[in-house]
Amino acid sequence: MAPDPTATEPAATEPVMPRATPTGPEAPEATIGTDAAFATEAPPTAVQHTVRNISELRHFFRTNNVPIFFIGATPFNLLGLDRWVRNFSYISYYDSWDGAHPRVFTPVNKPYVEFESGEDINNWLLLNAEVRARMNLNVRPGVRPKVAMVFFNEETERICRELGYDLILPAAELRHRLDSKMVTTKLGNDFGVPSVPNVLSKGSTYAALRADADAASLGKNLVVQTPYGDSGKTTFFISNEAEWDNHCEDIIGDDIKVMRRIKNLPVAVEAVLTRSGTLVGPFLTELAGYSELTPYPGGWCGNEMHPEVLSATQRTRAMELVKAMGDGLSSEGYRGFFEVDVLVDLDTDEVYLGELNPRISGASAITNVTAGAYADVPLFLFHLLEYMDVEFELDIDEITERWEALSGADVWSQMIIKENSDVVQQLTQTPATGQYYLDSSGAMVFNRAALDWHMLQNESEAFFLRIHGPGDYRWHGSDLGVLVTKGRLQVEEGGVSKLNIRAKHFIDCLRAGFDGVPLDEDGLAIFTPGPGVKSQW
Template sequence: MSTKREEEKRNQAQNALEKNGAIVKISIRNITDLRLVMHRNQRPIYFISASPFNLLGIDDWVGSFKIISYFESFEGRHPNVFVPSKIPGFEPKSIEDINNHLLQHPEAIDYITRRGGRPAALFLMFDEKTEALCQELGMEVWHSTAKLRQRCDNKIETVRIGNKVGVRSVPNTLGPARTYQELLSSAIKAGLGADLVVQTAFGDSGRTTFFIASEDDYNLHAEKIAAESELKIMKRIKCRSATIEACATSSGTFVSPLMTEIIGKPELTPYKGGWAGNEIFAGAFSEEIRVRARDMTTRLGDQLFREGYRGCFNVDLLVDLENNEVYLGELNPRISGASSLPNQAAFAYADAPLMLFHIMEFLRMDHQIDVKELNDRWSCKEFVDSWSQVIIKWTEDSNEIVTRPPATGIYRMAPDGKMFFDRYDYRRKGIESDEEAFFQRFTGPGDSLKKGRDLGALMLRGRMMDDEFKLNERTHKWIEFLKSCYASKPTPETQCDKA
């Protein structure tokens, strides 16, 4: 157990560096200061989640950064990932369930306690129970409160937040739709027409986004739609989806380059309108659209900060193909599925990943970094390299158990088109050419194989879509190959049903 004096030294080191034998308080004024402070960090910081995917590689930048994961992606070979043993009977229904389970797992508690210090926790998703469990463990949650995050995550509230700062959503109206007639009446009054998109206040992966052009469409989802007291009812537009990661701090809002979104591809997800991945490349959008997107994101970030929110957030945007208007789609006040891509992009390696600014804010260190200078630099094409990522879901109707999954690491495509596992690695930057891919496994031996299950994340150099924004041939081959690497057997229940 650490002594009181050792604890004081750690606390002092957290906000100071040693220079010529004297302790000098650090004020972060530039990227050099930030990188040095993060490298010398001694305070235990944990990312607790189902998988390390979202913050993969941040441990290279931040001292004493560890990941506590539910899924074993790396077979015990990642130096900074701890995976406690599975407890029989636990069947999570959400990421919050997983995080709360990990915070109560005896092995995870022992791991945190043994490392000592004043632990801090980062999450992809969390709730008020998570906050209470962290308090019991003496862990500080380095996010805005679950209550505030939930309010900002509400799609109805997102419209209102955007309206405050002149960031427009797709033409819409807010209200109930207990019948198709009520939905149509509200839409016509708002001038939206009869071809509509309806969203509930909460939900992800397209499971609570409904495309309704007739009463039959409405009836398919009537139970879910009618149960909501308030819905976001939008005019359906022909659009391209885009996304952007940012970080709201007391220095201002840091904004990463604009990315494309890979949405609703049936090869990747069974959910129509469901997020499946992203691309980051210099020519993804015109300069006019990129400028507007950055401005919208900055205004949203500044407004979030005024409302008490701090740290990383994600904004989904919709670009109307008929008039080039850019609309606010969704606001995700948290680390997101897209976070891993910009955190490992060229601009991040040249300066710093966005996650470092998030940690800087919650370390409560004095910082006055020139936000405009960084944002202007990151908007230059020279700071944007070309990478893509997708999350591969199991899309077949089945109920089986995985017996042999593909390993995490670098895979290669030979000149004859044959694909194979080449070598173990736990970082995307291990990719050496366009013929290689990094696959991080989520679903492992003994896990269920059901429709909608996340198998893993695939990362490639270059694009995964063509100029028509359809998955290209190379991507199809990688998806088919990696799915074929999963061997499984029927569950006992399935075998009984067949008998």
């Protein structure tokens, strides 16, 4: 039962999160977002006409009769998209709802596996017998289920070919090549999309690094990146030989990008390259490197969307940059969804290409709840359209302009909470997935079970997606969960972004809800019996 919002709770200085027994998914509401889940599918013999406007696009997906699956460790990136797309569901390794989400399927039989990557998790799911049975359930003869995911490789493509699935993503070989920061920088130069002043080099010695940086007039303070990395794990800040020594094992022998360190505003934007042109989504600021959220200096840990992300001039330049990048990617054979990190130099107001992520990204969750998404459709539907068996002719520039005009209508934020200590534990207690609120005393209280964050109304509410649950393990750098809320989580002080008091309070409350037991030298949980409890180990 949800707590009474008027009840007196403990003071906010001692965060308390009452655990509620899940009572199943919330009742669907009759809104444009939920219509697709209950709509009647188009007849199998229906003639598909060319889609020429948003109304026809909505109708196409509202009556979609082809199964579409998003596969991953969690459904976070595209959670809620099933509100617009009929027959859209999620295959997830972690079941954050304990079986209560009607569109999320998690296999019951999950023997312990030490996964090395997101690709390993997705391939394991594809090969799982329970997953295969679920994906083939009620599929009409001749219909090939569509599959989307964040991380995939050539083995993923091979599995999908054998199982008769359409992997609706660019080729893994192309994606891997474009994912390299070295390739991105070179392509950006070719497309007229400049990066922060840099030099491409080979990691060898500090003396060689300084020689290359001096020749390119990059200054004393440097940012060094290796070709591939996740959430800032391969971005290093080096100003002296001691800092080089701290990171050199991760740099030596790699191709590296050496950049001038600038005082910058990092901005993320997602876009879709379609046959009708490049559609640009909203601009989001980033949360990066906060020790309260991540153990990785410079590591991405969330996003904010608000009207003041960019000035009008900066927004225009950034839009031009992203469109130019999309047009250039077309010549490389790329199509579909991609994300660009844009860096705004706060001293010169220059706008630079930061990174290219040729995939669905962590920013997708907020992109899909913008005013533009509710006025039209979420950005990712244009990616789906590109890979579905339908012709379309859309005025992409007109849609982009309309979305830009709506960009100031919403304020949303998200933060990814990682384990930032050196603890290794088996979890015994975790916060529940669902909607929370700050009560009259300031305490963060579990309100109700919820399928996603689309129904949040104000800054006092938040949605928490639990990733690791009781019985799972937490370790240095592991993802504990994601919080999504309306309102901002950062404040500007002296030109520097910092987590605001509200954000820190959310973090403290959620971390207080995690508890676990340590592991012995054999990796087994060590349970200490309480008074009067007989040990069974």
